[in-house]
Amino acid sequence: MKYGVIVAEDEILIQQNIIKKIENSGAGFTVVGKAQTGIQALELINASNPYLLVTDIRMPVMDGLELIEQARENHPDLDVIVVSGYSDFEYAKRAIHLQVKEYLLKPVDEEQLRAVLSSLANKYRMEEQELEKSFSGEFSCRSSREIADLLKDYLTREFDHDINMNLIAEKLNYSPSYLSKVFLQTYHMPPTRYLISLRMQKAKKLMDRNPGYPIHMIGEAVGYDDPGYFSRIFKKYEGVSPQKYRGGSTADTPE
Numbered sequence: 001m002k003y004g005v006i007v008a009e010d011e012i013l014i015q016q017n018i019i020k021k022i023e024n025s026g027a028g029f030t031v032v033g034k035a036q037t038g039i040q041a042l043e044l045i046n047a048s049n050p051y052l053l054v055t056d057i058r059m060p061v062m063d064g065l066e067l068i069e070q071a072r073e074n075h076p077d078l079d080v081i082v083v084s085g086y087s088d089f090e091y092a093k094r095a096i097h098l099q100v101k102e103y104l105l106k107p108v109d110e111e112q113l114r115a116v117l118s119s120l121a122n123k124y125r126m127e128e129q130e131l132e133k134s135f136s137g138e139f140s141c142r143s144s145r146e147i148a149d150l151l152k153d154y155l156t157r158e159f160d161h162d163i164n165m166n167l168i169a170e171k172l173n174y175s176p177s178y179l180s181k182v183f184l185q186t187y188h189m190p191p192t193r194y195l196i197s198l199r200m201q202k203a204k205k206l207m208d209r210n211p212g213y214p215i216h217m218i219g220e221a222v223g224y225d226d227p228g229y230f231s232r233i234f235k236k237y238e239g240v241s242p243q244k245y246r247g248g249s250t251a252d253t254p255e
Contacts, residue, residue: 001170003124004032004050008041008067009083010059014106018054018083021110027117038062038070045071045078049176051166052120057084057091065091068098076192077164079120083108097228127164131171134158147172148186151179155191159198160223165191199223200237203230207246215242 005022009015019031029052033044039061045053053071055064062070068080080100084091092103102116134154142150150172155163169176183191199222206218219230219242234242 001028001124001128002030003028003052003121004048004166005029005052005054006033006035006041006044006048006050007031008035008038008053008055008059008064010036010056012036014056018108018113021108021113022054022117024110025114025117027114027121029117029121036060038064038067041067042070045075049075049166050078051124051164052079052081054081054083057082057086057095065094065098068095068100072098074190074192076196077162077166081113081116097226097232099226099229123162124164124167127162127167128171130161131167135168135171144182145186147174147179148183151183151191152187152194155195156198159195159202160221162223163195196233196237200234203234203242204238204245207242211246215246218242 007015007019007022009018015034019034022029022031032048032050035041035044037060041053041055042062053068055067057064064082071078080098081102081104082095082100083104083106085106095103101120104112151168154168165176165179169179172179180190183194187194189197203218203222206213206221215231216227219227224230224233231241238245
């Protein structure tokens, strides 16, 4: 299986070098799009729904960190590797809070990149094995409603685990866009939005029933290992931070 990658880098020679190293890594990744601005990269991500984004920090129109934030709106399971010529700690800290898989400095070391890609490929293969346990049988004869119901049942059951819509779509022999379309037609929201909504409902219920639980434990229980990321998602969808929702101290984790 080949895992699609978008490369966002405004310097052409560096972009070509990164693409070459990805294609030669032997980890099963293939570059499906390249961009010189964050806006171009976002359009490519929305069009091709890749597994991975490799992006520079400093780009015209939209920088890499803003690109990550906007891409995650519709693609919360998108993995990201940041490459940058800037070793400024603030960039690295913000990138970590956005749950990027790796922060690599230019020039990108080929062995470091290969190690990160191999780790991601292993993660995808493990997820594929888990999906084998959840999805079996012939799906081509099922109606779109049945496919949507099957996906909804899976998301409801596995909401607290890492969920990759690309892998699910491939397992069901559909494109990610088609799978999202049939789910939207049936439940009036894309599957990614349903998953986030479900996680927020579960988080609020846990906070209501367990006022003493730390926020980071609440986040982990609903599928978010990074407490800062969980707080930002919660505030975006619920209008207040989890700390304010619960009415407790904000000392547990930063917003």
